[in-house]
Amino acid sequence: MAYLDHAATTPMLPEALDAYAAAAREIGNPSSLHAAGRGARRLVEESRERIAAVIGARPSEVIFTGGGTEADNLATKGIFWARRDEDPTRLRVVASSVEHHAVLDAVDWLGRHEGAEVTHLPVDDAGRVDPEEFAGLVRAHGEQIAVVSVQWANNEVGTVQPIPELAALASAAGIPFHTDAVQAVGQVPVDFAESGVAALTLTGHKLGGPVGVGALVLGRDVSCTPLLHGGGQERDVRSGTLDTPGVVAFAVAVETSVRARLEYADRVTALRDELVRRVLATVPDAIYNGDPERRLPGNAHFSFPGCEGDALLLLLDAQGIYCSTGSACSAGVAQPSHVLLAMGADDARARSSLRFSLGHDSTEADLDALLAALPGAVERARRAGAWKTPR
Amino acid sequence: MRVLAAMSGGVDSAVAAARAKEAGHDVTGVHLALARNPQTYRTGARGCCTLEDSRDARRAADVIGIPFYVWDMADEFHASVVDDFVEEYAAGRTPNPCLRCNEKIKFEAVLDRAVALGFDAVVTGHHARLGADGLLRRSVDLAKDQSYVLAVLTREQLDRAMFPLGDWTKDRVRAEAAARGLAVADKPDSHDICFIADGDTRGFLEGRLGSAPGDIVDGRSGEKLGTHNGAYGYTIGQRKGLNLRVPAADGRPRYVLSITPVTNTVTVGPREDLEVDTVTATRPIWHEASGDVRCEVQLRAHGDVVPASVTVSEGNLTARLETPARGIAAGQAIVAYRPDPGGDIVLGSATITAGTRESAHA
Structure with a gap:
């Protein structure tokens, strides 16, 4: 078995797993006033x-949120609502065309239901915003x-965006800038x-933590209307009882992966290059x-001309090689990657792509x-043909 | 063998996949996404093309313990089955889309791709028997028998097909599904045409072909009896919904005898004028020697069989029926069977082009 799909989810770090089990x-309940509640609250606040x-x-x-998707939705919708409340004519939302669907679809929803005017920032053939x-x-x-939303690093092709440069431009104009950094934390500075x-936005399961817990890091001066109303936890921005063991394990994973980042990046970059x-x-x-x-250390993304990514995935899966076409699924049907299309690839090239993503437990043996x-899979897939290319 | 299981999300294909795995094959499940927009196809448990069906299929594959993928066949399905369906009606014929789907999708597009990817066969949950002798036979469960819509398959296609359910009645298949812990055990059977969401075929065709008013005429006198909004809305043998202004001279009901797209005319007449004793058909798939073959023929899905003698030559099939049949529509399949205690054997099939009356009325 060779797990080459760390961009989808990572195995939990042993120390995160231990911390989870202990908590x-x-x-x-961290919101309770008695000793048990205080104990839980202490764990949560230390994690924070x-x-x-x-x-x-x-x-x-x-x-803290229930993961990256929630944090992305909270940032894009919540900041849009708050800014529109301040000025009803402020309706434009800007997002790069290679965002994860957690941002793209949230922004599209604002366009369809909340009167937002959506602008998608184009990217060059390497996937970079200009x-x-x-x-x-x-x-x-x-x-x-x-509001503006541009991911720190792309989940499919691994391209790292010039975030400080973009954020400075937004900040100078007084525009709140959100970045989805779920793929970036623990990988790049x-x-x-x-x-x-x-x-x-960051999330646990992309860096050795548990699934279902993440965070939106939100500047103190940024207004954000909540998605979830209730008990008023998390600055009143995100109600709901906190998942203490999830938060604790998440924090251990973030800390461990960020501290180990330099060594990790050196090793995994070398392995990826090989x-x-x-x-x-x-x-x-x-x-x-x-x-x-300018790319994530663990990301290797290819197009294999004449092959369907789907076919390659099936053939590699049958031999215990786990990777991804990296494309979104709609109705369970693989669509050509919007990321590749935005980078100027044609339909056939977009459909012929496959992502291998390495992580902390990847080894030479996986390669x-x-x-x-x-080689056998590519040959077979070629024989099966690029069946979705226009006839 | 490496076997690809086409899994619709229904009980039959789930049990077929499970049985193929149990027989020792290396099975991979595939659900065919056929709808361009899943919302426009039949929902719930009735079709084979909805998101819910896809999830049911995936859940079944997980329970059986086989890999599962969704293959997007919407474009192929649309071109080969849906467009063909509309074109056939426009040409005055009555197509069978399920048959067409087996011929062009399951055992052509899917099978070809499967073979290219290294699979040896495609297994489906069709109710028909295909034994070691290579002969296609009716299912044990005659009420569920699907040999009629599989008879279009060529020898090469049959050589790479597996139908593990043919020896089983539907009730036993359901019981087996329940015993295997497959949640689809109680899922209702699919009916009708999966790509016509509301079951209104005439409305579907009208949306595609538009309204095209024309005459309804008497087959014997040539007299105009009424008008129609589109000849595609009629099927040979149809009696209801003709809305004729002029009653027949003899007061007896009239039936659609023929549809002529060129003149956009629907011809009607008395029941006896529907009777044919000779059926000609094209594009035969024939597994027997040529020459006169005494057999039974089935002239529509779920139709009765008629004793006949069948000749196949030069791309045509002619069947002389021993007793006349009624309501024979061009575009439907004629399937020839040889009665057999081990399940009637499919000798071949062809697409009906015409039914005629050679002998005088009795």
Whole structure:
């Protein structure tokens, strides 16, 4: 078995798992006033501080959520609503065209139901947003822009965006800037205060923590209307009883992965580069997608001309190689990746793509297993044809 | 063998996949997404193309313990089945879309892709028997028998098909599904045409073909008896819904005898004029030697069989019926069977082009 799908979810770090199990044995609602509640609250607040410390934020800026999707929805919708309340003509929402669907679909929803005017920022053939283009947009529409959302790093092709540069442009115009950094934390340097963003999403299960817990780091001065109303937890921005063991394990995973980042990045980048070299040596016409330099350490994304990504996935799965086409699913049917299409790829190339993503537990043996299976799978998939290409 | 199980989300294909795995095959489940917009197809437990069906299929695959994927066949399905359905009606014929789906989708597009990917066969939950002798036979459960819509398959297609349910009645299949812990055990059978959401075929065709008023005429006198909004809305043998202004001279009911797209005319007449004793058909799939073959023929889905002698030559099939049949529509399949205690054997099939009356009325 070779697990090459860390961008989908990572195995839990042993220390995070231990912390989870220990906290799950304790009783207590962090909102309760008695000793059990105080015990739980202490665990939650220590976790908040640990995350804040390694992410360059103040503890009060960390708002726990049920994961990345919720944090993205809270940031885009919540900040839009709050900014529109301040000025009813402020209706423009800006997002890059390569965002995860948690941002893209939330923003589209605002367009369809809340009167938002949505602008998608284009990207170049490496998947990068052009700061000049964004600067032009801010100059033209600055007054009307309610919120901007650009991911720190792309989940499919791994391209890292120039976030501090973009955030500075937004900040100069008084526009709150959100970034989805679920793929970036623990992989590349991420510092909330230094980056100048107003809001930042991170999540547990992409960095060795549990699924179902994440956070929106939200600047103290940023107004955000809640999605969830109730008990008023988390600065009144996110009601709901906190998941104490989840939060504790999340914090351990964030702290561990951020502290280990340099060593991790060196090792995994080297392993990734070797994977890329070996894949291109084995399948010479494969196309290495994304930005070769400004990219997540563990990400290797290819198009295999003449193949369906779906077919390759099926054939590799049958040999115990786990990877992803990286594309979104609608009605269970694989659509051509919107990321590849935004990068200028045609339908056939977008459908022929496959993502291998490495993580803390990846080894040389995983590469050997992949390279043993890949040539046969590519040959087979080619024979099956690019069946979805226009006839 | 490496076997691809086409899983609709219904009970039959789930049990078929489970049985293939139990027989020792390396089985992979695939659900075919056929609807371009799942919301426009039949919902609930009736079709095979909805999101819910896809989830049911995936759940069944998980219980059986096999890999599961969704293959997007919407474009192929639309081109080969839906468009064909509309074109056939526009040409005055009565197509069978289920048959067409087996021929062009399940055992062509899917099978070809499966073979290219290294699979040896496609297994489905059809109720028909396909034994080691390679002969296609009716199911044990005659009420559920689907050999009629599979008879279009060629020898090469049959060689790569597996129908593990043919020896089982539907009741036993359901019981087996329940015993295997498959939640689809009680799922109702699918009916009708999956891509016509409300079951209103005439409305569906009107939406595609538009309204095209024309005459309804008497087949014997040529007299105009009424008008219609589109000849595609009629089927040979149809009696209801003709709305004729002029009563028949003899006061007896009239039936649709023929549909002529060129003149946009629907011809009607008395019941006896529907009777045919000779059926000609095209594109035969024939597993027997040529020459005159005494057999039984079935002329529509779920129709009765008629004794006949069948000749196949030069891309045509001619059947001389021993007793006249009524309501024979061009576009339907004629399927020839040889009665057999082990299940009637499919000898071949072809697409009906015409039914005629050669002998004088009795």
